[in-house]
Amino acid sequence: MHGLLHDLAIFLAGDFYCRIEELHEQEKKKILTRHLSQLPNGRLDHPISKVFKSIVKSESLRTSLYIDDLLSMKSRASKLKYLRVLSFCRLGALPDSIGKLIHLRYLNLSRTFVNTLPESLCNLYNLQTLILYKCSNLTMLPNGMHKLVNLRHLDLRGTSLKEMPRGISNLKMPILDYFVLGKHKDNGIQELGGISNLEGSFEIKKLENVADVRQARSARMSEKNHIDKLLLEWSWDREMVSNTETERDILDGLQPHTGLKELRIKRYIGERFPDWVGQSSYNNMTSVTLASCKNCCMLPSLGQLPSLKSLRIEGFRQLKRIGDEFYKSDSDHHFLPTAPFPSLEELVFREMPCWEEWYVPDPEAFPQLRRLVIKYCGMLKGDVLNSILWRRVSCLREDDEGRSDEMVGGGDALSIRACESFNARSNWLPKSLQKLKILWFPKFEFLEHKYDLVELRIRYSCDSLSSLSLDVFPNLKNLEIIKCRNLESVSMSEAPHSALERISIYDCPELVLFGGEGLAAPNLTHLTISDCPELVSFAGEGLATPNLTHLSLIRCGKLEALPRDMKSLLRNLHSLHISGCPNICRLAEGGLPPNLKELHVGFCKQQMRDLSWMPNLHALTHLTIVGCHCDSVTSYAEVGSLPHLPSLTTLKICSFPNMETLECNELLHLTSLQQLHIKYCKKLENMEGEKLPSSLLLLIIEDCGLLGEHCRNKHQLIWPKISHIPTVKEIQGGLSRESQKIMKLLGTWVLWGAQSRTSSSMGCLILYIRRVILNNGIRAWFSAPWKGLPIGWIKSLSFCHQIIDNYFFTISFHTPTHSSLTNPAKSTFSLSFIPEF
Incomplete structure (x- = not known):
């Protein structure tokens, strides 16, 4: 809700609305309160049990949000009989007394730690919305769910349900995101046939419980025209089947309507896909993911999907060759004679260890391709990446797609990452290319002809490169070289190089010479050379870089002198960093630049x-x-x-x-x-x-x-x-005395392996940490910061994590009771964790 509308609603509600945090200021008004809320990160100066004790004198309460005191709920739920909306947080179990709130319309238990729901929940005949989102411990729903005849929205995403309760089709729910198939008729695939008004995103899991194509067709998936996104998933621990044709028939019987926009199929163990997967009549399909189909030896004909923009193929462990069948099907009568994959922008292949050949029959294929990821495909031959693909993609990778520093752009930018099994030469690069990033690509070779690049980044790549002449990059503005292990010199003979603005060279162990006979770059502003232990000298005539403002020379052990004539040639130098260069006895002849700050x-x-x-x-x-x-x-x-x-x-x-x-x-x-x-x-x-x-x-x-x-x-x-x-x-120890006091209060929470620093920009404590031990000995491991916290025990401790960037995330948690900072067991702390790599 927009802030202005929120403020207007509160104003109009008057004495009928109150926030828990303000109740101590409105003791006389709370008798009228109908709508009570607490901010998720709000802090109370008194336990919420006292709040409930006072407000239950009035039986008018309709809305209560963010209740975290289970005992208060148990003892007073019967007095809140007019409650319509209820939202819990930090809840371990839902009490049986919930069934007494017969007027309840909305119940939110998302991200709580309940593992079962009481049968009394099924007495809430007026309940319309039940949110169980990310209740990861929840394995079963009450048997009487079919009694909730007014239920319109059931959110089961992120739960661990083993199967659906029986008779779920009796509920006419337009919003059901998730269905776990059971083995019985009244909770199996047949139940889906009776649910006709589904819409939006829908997931069907445990498809191994479908016995044959007749059962699959009973779901009537082709008639559910309002589903936009569909997931069809089999279980991980499934036994191998002897008849893969039956598996293919079952998937064929689950064919959805042709207006579908996104399709995901996971852990299908048939050898081939049915014809409908990739049929061109699915002209609204924009995204397809086929994952962990370990028996499949042939891909479906996805090239004829006219609107497909994103395609992910993962875990096809038997597939050896991609051929004509990937691009078109002779049996598809709807197919139009256009270039294969006319709209595809992103193509990802992962975990295909037997894949050896990739045939691209049409030079016009993939006309819109911008990003290609190939990972864990060790048998794939390097020559498959022919000039057709090189000239199409803006990002070619053989690495995980979660890296933060990936450069993805239009046709003028190309990022090549971790393609260790490929050979490539720069003459394959598009002529219009302006930005090139090469990462972990040791076999890439530059040829001696000119390029129109404005940005070039080489990291852990180009092992054959021993010398780099900047003359072949007349338009280059930004040059970055990291860990180019055989590079010996970076030079220039044609002057001046007027476009160049930044040069950064890191960790090139064989670099001996920088600049050649002279480096003339009138617009160069930043120059950094770091960890080049063999570098002896700069250009013989000095650096003709009058606009250079920042110069950094770090850990260049053999460097004997700074550039010549710095006082006259580098008059605009503002920042000079010299570190780890013990052989520089004195600075440049003539002195340092006069404007150095x-x-x-x-x-x-x-x-x-x-x-x-x-x-x-x-x-x-x-x-x-x-x-x-x-x-x-x-x-x-x-x-x-x-x-x-x-x-x-x-x-x-x-x-x-x-x-x-x-x-x-x-x-x-x-x-x-x-x-x-x-x-x-x-x-x-x-x-x-x-x-x-x-x-x-x-x-x-x-x-x-x-x-x-x-x-x-x-x-x-x-x-x-x-x-x-x-x-x-x-x-002390990177902590101010104020932060040290907080650290002492945290002593029972953070006990192991932490090195600490303060961060004035973030305004909170930062820990450089591998793991921590929480209350009651619970351990939290931080191996991947963007994946959140793998902690099973959170009862009186609640976490709210927020990604700041790829290496930082914050954790705000409340200790078991509420009071002031003077008591270490009653405080709220916010920390930022950075995993130690």
């Missing part, structure tokens, strides 16, 4: 002790000094080591393992300094000199145990040097 220097032992090599950088505002491997430094900063930095506002000093003393006087000439962050200096405990600069507004001491303790206790030798600073923060 951010400088990060770390893991470079020769530069750390004495920073006098730094010229006067008048524009520098942020300086980070990381002293790893500088074991000999016990006092910092040493006399005269810091240059004159008049604009510096932020200074970070990190990871000096043996540093014991901070020299305050050496920082006094940093007259603009506002933030000082000292991190991972575990032996630091002293401050020498008068005091820290008077301009400081914030001092952060992180994981410096001794100094942190002195500041916290206002040590007589330390406190006078920092007492003038408005904000002093101590952080």
Whole structure:
């Protein structure tokens, strides 16, 4: 409901509506309340049992949403006899007293933990809607369900029902999403024949309980014209059948109406599909999924479906060849002579270990194909991906489709992923291609001719590539290379390369030379080279990149010098990051660029002790000094080591393992300094000199145990040097003191293997974690963050998980009782978990 309409409804309801959270403010009004609700994440200052105790004085209550107190419901349900709408959360069992609410129209038990429903539920003759969505523990429905003659909507999705109750066809329900076939006549496939008004999405499960084609036809599926999406599913643990023709006849007898839009068939064990699967008369069919059909040796003729956009073929373990039969059928009299798969945009093949050949008879096939996924098809020959498919798809993959960084676009973009069994050359690429991403494709080869690409990303691919000339990409704007293990040089001879804007090179162990004789890229703004241990030098003439703003050089162990003439050639450089380059003795001749604002220097032992090599950088505002491997430094900063930095506002000093003393006087000439962050200096405990600069507004001491303790206790030798600073923060283990207090309260909930950090952007606690142990020893494993939480025990503990991105998700949970934060058993916490890979 739109917010304005919601507010209007509340206004018009007046004293007849109230939220549970507000009841303590409306004690005199609650006697009139007809509609009572609580926000799912609402917090109460008093138990809901007290709420019920007060409102049952009035017998006028019609609506009650989000009830989580079972005991209150048991004892007072008989007094709420006019209740029409009831919604539960965090419920383990539905009490027998539910049958006394004879006026109930709507009952929502979704995501609760009930495993059975009481027979008294069948006394609710006025019930119209019963929601059991994702009640994963529910295995049986009451035997008397046929008594609910007014039931119009029964949502069984996500349940674990073993079979439907008998006589379900007596209920004239237009909304029934799910039917589990039993072995008896009054709960088997014949029951579906009596349900004619189904609409929307419908699933039929346990089709192994259909004995023959006569029973299958008794379902009269072809007459159910309002079903848009249909799932036909057999069980996993089904025994092998001796007569696969009978299986084919049963599926043939389940033929749906020709207006169907989506079809899924799972675990069918016949060897061939009946003719109706793929028949061109299904001209509204947009999506087909055939999964785990392990005996099938031939695909149906799906190429003649005129509107088909998405096709998934999975788990065909006997199929060896895809031939003509996949594209058309001679027996289909409705077939029109058009290109096969005229509308198909997405094609997925998975888990087909015997598949060897793929025949594409028509060069006009797949005219709209944009995405092709091939996974776990180890026998497929690489040459099947001929130029027909290469020129059609925008995403070719042999990997799982759940990756976040997939690039899927129109005809100008192509993503090739994890095609280890294929050989490919770049002359197969479409001429119009502008964006190319190659991932885990070691056998891809670039040929020496020019391309119109504007974006090229190579990751874990192109093993034969030893040198890359940027001259063949005259329009290239963005170049990214990751783990190209035999690449030795990236060069350019034709100048200038005016389109180039970004270059990123990571983890290329053989890269020796970057830039060749000269790199002229007037519009290049970002250059990053990381984890290239053999890189010795840059272009001999320097980098002619006047608009370069960010330069990062990380873990390039043999790099001897920075680019030449940086002060004149890189006048617009704003950010310079140098880390793990120990052989750079001093910076570039002539000094650093005058407009540099951010400088990060770390893991470079020769530069750390004495920073006098730094010229006067008048524009520098942020300086980070990381002293790893500088074991000999016990006092910092040493006399005269810091240059004159008049604009510096932020200074970070990190990871000096043996540093014991901070020299305050050496920082006094940093007259603009506002933030000082000292991190991972575990032996630091002293401050020498008068005091820290008077301009400081914030001092952060992180994981410096001794100094942190002195500041916290206002040590007589330390406190006078920092007492003038408005904000002093101590952080231990990545947690502020406030978060540490919360962590202590969580001690009974999160007990094992957690490393913690704060996240100011998310405003909540973050745990880097492999698993946790919850209350009562229950363990939660986090192997796949997007799949939620595989926890069977949640009674007084409720989880609400929300995906933030592919690696983060939040969990909000309530402890068993309600009260303030001062009591660890009465609090509500929100955490974000990141699985540890």
